Every structure is written in structure tokens, then in C-alpha cells.
Amino acid sequence: MGAIELEGLTKDYGPVLANDDVSFTVESGEVFGYLGPNGAGKTTTIRMLLGFLNPTAGTARVLGTDIRDRKALVEAKRRIGHLSDDQAFDEQATGAEILDLHAAVKGDERRAELLDLFEPPLDRRVRDYSSGNVQKLGLVTTFMHDPDLVILDEPTNGLDPLVKHQFAEFLRAERDRGVTVFLSSHILSEVRRLCDRVGIIREGRLVTVDPVDSLLRRTGKVVRLHSAEPIPVEFVDLDGVHDLETTVSDGRGVDPEAAFTECTFTFTGDINELLDRLPDHEMVDVSIEEAPLEDVFLRFYGGEGDV
Numbered sequence: 001m002g003a004i005e006l007e008g009l010t011k012d013y014g015p016v017l018a019n020d021d022v023s024f025t026v027e028s029g030e031v032f033g034y035l036g037p038n039g040a041g042k043t044t045t046i047r048m049l050l051g052f053l054n055p056t057a058g059t060a061r062v063l064g065t066d067i068r069d070r071k072a073l074v075e076a077k078r079r080i081g082h083l084s085d086d087q088a089f090d091e092q093a094t095g096a097e098i099l100d101l102h103a104a105v106k107g108d109e110r111r112a113e114l115l116d117l118f119e120p121p122l123d124r125r126v127r128d129y130s131s132g133n134v135q136k137l138g139l140v141t142t143f144m145h146d147p148d149l150v151i152l153d154e155p156t157n158g159l160d161p162l163v164k165h166q167f168a169e170f171l172r173a174e175r176d177r178g179v180t181v182f183l184s185s186h187i188l189s190e191v192r193r194l195c196d197r198v199g200i201i202r203e204g205r206l207v208t209v210d211p212v213d214s215l216l217r218r219t220g221k222v223v224r225l226h227s228a229e230p231i232p233v234e235f236v237d238l239d240g241v242h243d244l245e246t247t248v249s250d251g252r253g254v255d256p257e258a259a260f261t262e263c264t265f266t267f268t269g270d271i272n273e274l275l276d277r278l279p280d281h282e283m284v285d286v287s288i289e290e291a292p293l294e295d296v297f298l299r300f301y302g303g304e305g306d307v
């Protein structure tokens, strides 16, 4: 049995079909990323999984409980932690008071350990919190009752790089303890760092579910080269070069069709073949980066509205 099983989950808000027949399974003990651009439908799925919204059609099981069985879902949620994308804490309460309230409702076996790690300012009122501190307080409330499953909506929003790093290590340790993690994000690099598998949603429809490694192999890298002297374009005559753009600095007297001093392309081939060619030229700058999420969608799933 998967920790989360979606079966044709569908939600329309009048004319907007926010989730369209979405089906996938999150296995117990994995970190599953739910990736998509703004407005793709991630929060809508999460809100249905937690019983905050009724599906228009289809259903899902969370820790074996059908989300349409509201009473059973309330019971199941004792074993679930949820980090909302919009933490609605009582602004007048202090962090400590918020945690006491959560402890009374769900338990707090891990409060001390989580406070050591995330350190939200407990004596301050939430209205005086920065957005990063709200997020840290949210992370403590999410994990404090030692849940079996956590559902995190954009968990690193507002966190500084150091805390993001601590959070990534923490999440890996949770996975090693057997906790199942379902997290939404619109940032591919974040999903890469945190997740085992990823489901991509676009305009309400699930477009792929893949292990992170194979997704990255398929999406390729964005390569930028800047050389000191013109390089013949044959240099980039390699399998897996797409969307090649080349320029040659002014005043070189070189045919821009035949050589370049700067070029950019997406590369889905063997990176070693490319690197083997570099030492033959004096390079000013080289960068090899992950393709942005938008490129991933365009390359593999067609243009706007074309999925």
C-alpha cells in the first residue's frame, strides 16, 4: 500500500479545472516532489488530500484512508504533519503559545529537538515574525508530533540558504527513519536536492512521474561557453546539442556561421564528450547548469497549452 494514492482526482473551480484526473502513488518511506509552475494545481491537490476541499470527481487514500471518509481522515491526520503554503497562525500569539496549542491537539514528542534545529523566536508574537521565522515555526509544528507522513507545500519559502541546507539534511534523516514526505515546489533544483521521485503537474494535469535522476537526464543541462579565440562550430557538433545559439565578438573578421566566441545550448548528451573537447581551447568562462523548469516543460511537454 502506498502512503498516498490518487485515483483520478479532479477539482474544478467553476471554469478553472485545477486538477484534471490526477493519479499517482507516493510509496511509504520515499520523498516525493510535486513540481509545477505557479497555478499548476499543487495546492489544490494538497488541500483535497487533507480534506479541506472536496474533489469534483475521483478520490485518494492517505495512509490507507479514503479522503471522502471525513471521520476516518480526522483520525489519520493524527499521523500526518502538514506545512501549509499560507501559515494562518494567530498573529497575537507568541511562538511558544502556538506550539503549546499544537501540542495539546496533536502531541509534541519532538519539540525540543526541532527547536534546537530551526530556532524560531518563541517569545515574540507571530505578528512580529519575519516570513522566514513563520516558516521555521511551521516546520516545528509540522514535525513536532512525530508524524508518519508529512505533506509540505513549498517548504523552503522564505528560508535563508543556511536553513535550507539544514532542512535538506533533516529531511533526508527523516526519510531514513521511514517517514514519507510529499512536498510541492516550483523549483527544479530544490526537488533535485530533496526528492527521490517527482511528479510534474501542469495546468491541472499530471504530465510525468519519474525518479529524479532520470528526469534530469532527460531534461539536460544549459551550457554556456565563452572562449578567448574563435572556435569552429564543429566543436558543438555533438549528439544531444539543442537550441544552439552562437555569437562571435566584433572585429574578428570571422564568419559567424563558421565559428563562435560565445555559445549557449541545451545538452542532453554525454557530458564527458563535451568536457573532452574543452582542453583544446582557451576558455574565458564555462557554465553548465540545470535547465530552468520552464525549459523542461517546453522541451518535453510541448508549448503553452499543448500538454
Ligand SMILES: Nc1ncnc2c1ncn2[C@@H]1O[C@H](COP(=O)(O)OP(=O)(O)OP(=O)(O)O)[C@@H](O)[C@H]1O
Pocket: 013, 016, 017, 018, 036, 037, 038, 039, 040, 041, 042, 043, 044, 045, 085, 186
Ligand atoms: N478558490 C479558488 N477559486 C477559483 N480558482 C482557484 C481557487 N484556488 C485556486 N484556483 C485556481 O486553480 C488553479 C490552481 O491553483 P493552485 O493554487 O492549486 O496552484 P499551485 O500549483 O499551488 O500554485 P502556486 O505554486 O502559485 O501556489 C489556478 O489557476 C488558481 O488560480
